[in-house]
Amino acid sequence: MKKVYLDNASTTPLHPEVILEMTKILTEDYGNPSSTHSLGRNAKSILELSRKSIAKQINATAAEIIFTSCGTEANNWIMRSAVKDLKVTRIITSKIEHHAVLHTAIALQNEYAIQVDYVKVKPNGEVDLTHLVELLSEEKKTLVSLMHVNNETGTILDLDRVSQICHEHHALFHSDTVQSIGKTKIDLQHTPVDFIVASAHKFHGPKGVGFAFVRKNAGLQPLFFGGEQEKGQRPGTEAIHQVAGMSKALELSYQNLETESQYIASLKNYAIERLKTDFPGFKINGENTFYNLLNVLLPFEESKISMLLFHLDMKGIAVSRGSACQSGSIRPSHVLAEMLSTEDLKKPSIRISFSHFNTKEDIDLLMEGLKSI
Ligand code: PLP
Numbered sequence: 001m002k003k004v005y006l007d008n009a010s011t012t013p014l015h016p017e018v019i020l021e022m023t024k025i026l027t028e029d030y031g032n033p034s035s036t037h038s039l040g041r042n043a044k045s046i047l048e049l050s051r052k053s054i055a056k057q058i059n060a061t062a063a064e065i066i067f068t069s070c071g072t073e074a075n076n077w078i079m080r081s082a083v084k085d086l087k088v089t090r091i092i093t094s095k096i097e098h099h100a101v102l103h104t105a106i107a108l109q110n111e112y113a114i115q116v117d118y119v120k121v122k123p124n125g126e127v128d129l130t131h132l133v134e135l136l137s138e139e140k141k142t143l144v145s146l147m148h149v150n151n152e153t154g155t156i157l158d159l160d161r162v163s164q165i166c167h168e169h170h171a172l173f174h175s176d177t178v179q180s181i182g183k184t185k186i187d188l189q190h191t192p193v194d195f196i197v198a199s200a201h202k203f204h205g206p207k208g209v210g211f212a213f214v215r216k217n218a219g220l221q222p223l224f225f226g227g228e229q230e231k232g233q234r235p236g237t238e239a240i241h242q243v244a245g246m247s248k249a250l251e252l253s254y255q256n257l258e259t260e261s262q263y264i265a266s267l268k269n270y271a272i273e274r275l276k277t278d279f280p281g282f283k284i285n286g287e288n289t290f291y292n293l294l295n296v297l298l299p300f301e302e303s304k305i306s307m308l309l310f311h312l313d314m315k316g317i318a319v320s321r322g323s324a325c326q327s328g329s330i331r332p333s334h335v336l337a338e339m340l341s342t343e344d345l346k347k348p349s350i351r352i353s354f355s356h357f358n359t360k361e362d363i364d365l366l367m368e369g370l371k372s373i
Pocket of ligand 1: 009010069070071072073098100147149150151176178179198199200210
């Protein structure tokens, strides 16, 4: 049975060149970058070259890139240190953020009694920037945390505009860019966001590694303590093979961005055309969504919701309902809950997310799978 993987917002298959790079390092370059002998120095050099390469892709400086174990860790670190060390007394976020941000904001509210405000979300999935400005008119030391591309619907935040608004109101701006890094150009000299985060497994790199971009002199302090790795900002022996794999994956992503993004966008358009033919009455959740993501409400009966993903899975087709963390549970997605009417929320929505490894045949198989339900 052909496997059809259309769940690339959840994670992506590794790029073959990334596997080669990582295998070489695991086999030959196993030194500890803190060791002074040649194996250690070699590992250190791989680490620093990777940092430079990543920084170059997003027009940052190498010193502004701190490696972490994942996107979740990077989000937690930035938000926690902003409250604990930068004395932020209010976080402004939205209810459509990933739980790595939402649950962190709530934990910080409970621990530090900070204020957490939520920017309104429009029915089309956009964050209401007029409301953001209104919230910011209350003068308080604030961190705004709003994601770039939503992982469930693909709705896009205007990073430049929000950076500008935050700047004007003297608020710090953190953006979870896990879904957009490697998939669209980000120029950190041009976009004055203070903090962004990335996770390698979303752009055909390995799981278990990510990074935080922390703008120069931001003043963050570490979450935990140990050695001098990452200038003491994130102690722990560096996972060289992971970091180098991430760097390779990002380099390839940006090298092929134009052709791959156009190809993926054409797959998305094809899927929309097929849906129009096969399931008139379907609706796209969100407006002007990112080119690799399609969240659709299907005109199926409520009774079919629970079996939908199971049936597709039996046919070797992987898609997702809402975010991956919730697949398998029948709770409605917290993101769709902010956007859809109560009636529409009861209907089945699926998230189809593409990569350049997909083909039109994958979409045909998905449609056949859906028709057979
Ligand atoms: N933020 C967003 C928007 C995501 O989509 C994800 C992954 O699902 C994360 C954060 C968490 O990243 P990681 O899996 O690296 O912890």
